[in-house]
Amino acid sequence: MKTCVLLLQTLIVTFALSGCGYALEEMGLFKTGEIILKTPKVNEFSESLIDYYVVRQTALKTCFECHTTKAPLLDTEAKIYEHREDIMATVESGDMPPIRKGYQPLTACELQILRSYFDNQTNQRPAQRVKELSACTEGTKPPTQPTSPVPNPPEQTPQPDLGQLELSFKNLRTAFFDAKCLNCHSSQVERPKDPMLDSIAHILAAKDYTDKSITVYKNGADSLLYKITVPGLTDTIMPPARTKVQLTPAEADYLKRWIDAGMPE
Ligand code: HEC
Ligand code: HEC
Known part of the structure; x- marks a missing residue:
């Protein structure tokens, strides 16, 4: 029993030391400006058992750039496990790490590493090796193909002529906004995204991440709510690019004219 405890202590100390060394090493490796130079190298871990260290060096590598100071804090193994459901949900949907800040979504292999890591902990199963995961068996080929489900573009149903349609929130919603x-x-969905846009009051109260209102009174052209739906008018696009859905020019134009008209009910 004593030897066992001793052994454990040695392990912990070794782990802590090597962890620290890597943290330092990583500082130089992260980002230059907005461009990521190093995507996590999954291949060099293909023989490794999937443990906290491997997860930190692969799937969660970028997270530590923000989430050691930003909520949710993800700076220890225990906290990461505690937030496992939120973590899986955001990385699977492609919301984290933030693509608009120049990060790549997790690869299929990284997603599997993370899933397997949490699953083993929950079920107290011994760890697999990275190369045993189906998405990580590509040998030297860099894993690509993120598995995050990309919703199919909605069926092309015949559109009402938006040019003729009376400007109202109700019509906006039924035509395409819903x-x-x-x-x-909308608060009707399981994981609603900020800002809430499901009522005129919510839209009026909504702020962008710089704390500016997303609408300018009777000025669609200057309203983020409109601009964000047109490629190139902002540095991002809604719906998010990964969904492969966009507003048609007629839809974006209807949204703009609805704001111009003072956002009627
Ligand atoms: C560039 C900084 C940055 C990086 C890198 C980053 N995050 Fe975030 N994350 C944020 C910010 C800011 C928020 C809060 C605002 C938001 O939800 O968009 C957030 C929110 C979250 C949330 C809570 C929101 C939710 O939808 O549940 C989780 C969980 C999360 N991040 C996980 C991760 C994980 C896992 C990674 C790495 C794969 C990661 N983040 C990488 C900045 C970052
Ligand atoms: C698949 C989910 C999804 C859809 C569909 C979607 N959004 Fe978003 N939206 C998000 C997420 C996630 C964020 C926060 C992260 C970000 O800013 O990239 C966001 C943020 C925003 C913001 C705030 C941006 C900022 O700079 O703070 C606005 C405004 C917005 N969306 C408008 C829209 C409009 C208008 C539509 C429809 C044309 C739309 N969104 C469709 C997920 C979605």
């Missing part, structure tokens, strides 16, 4: 925006930005 299907293309409120599927994420």
Whole structure:
């Protein structure tokens, strides 16, 4: 029993020391400006058992750039396990790490590493080796193909002529806003995204991440709510690019004219 405890202590000390060394090493490796130079190298771990160290060096590598200071804090093994459901949900949907800040979504292999890691902990199963995971068996080929489900573009049903349609929130919603925006930005969905856009009051109260209102009174052209739906008008796009859904020019134009008209009910 004594030897066992001793052994354990040695292990912990070794782990802590090597962890520290790697943290230092990583500082130089992360990012230059907005471009990621190093995507985590899964291949060099193909023989490794999937443990906290491997997860830190692969799937969760970028997270430590922000989540050692930003909530949710993910700076220890225990906290990461505690937040496992939120973590899986955000990385699977491609919301984290933030693509708009120049990060790559997790690869299929990294997602499997993470799933397997949490699953082993929950079920107290011994760890697999990275190369045993189906998405990580590509040998030297860098894993690509993220598995995050990309919703199919909605069926092309014949559109009402938006040019003729009376400007109202009700018409906006039925024409395309429900299907293309409120599927994420409404309290009716399981993981609603900020800002809430499911009522005029919510839209008026909504702020962008710089704390500016997303609408300018009777000025669609200057309103983020409109601009964000048109490629190139902002540094991002809604719906998010990964969904492969966009507003048609007629839809974006209807949204703009609805704001111009003072956002009628
Ligand atoms: C560039 C900084 C940055 C990086 C890198 C980053 N995050 Fe985040 N994360 C944020 C910010 C800011 C928020 C809060 C705002 C938001 O939800 O968009 C957040 C929110 C979250 C949340 C809570 C929101 C939710 O939807 O449940 C989780 C969980 C999360 N991040 C996990 C991760 C994981 C896992 C990684 C690495 C794969 C990661 N983040 C990488 C900045 C970052
Ligand atoms: C698949 C889910 C999804 C859909 C569909 C979607 N959004 Fe978003 N939206 C998000 C997420 C996630 C964020 C926060 C992260 C970000 O800013 O990239 C966001 C953020 C925003 C913001 C705030 C941006 C900022 O800079 O703070 C606005 C405004 C917005 N969306 C409008 C829209 C509009 C308008 C539509 C429909 C044309 C739409 N979204 C469709 C997921 C979605």
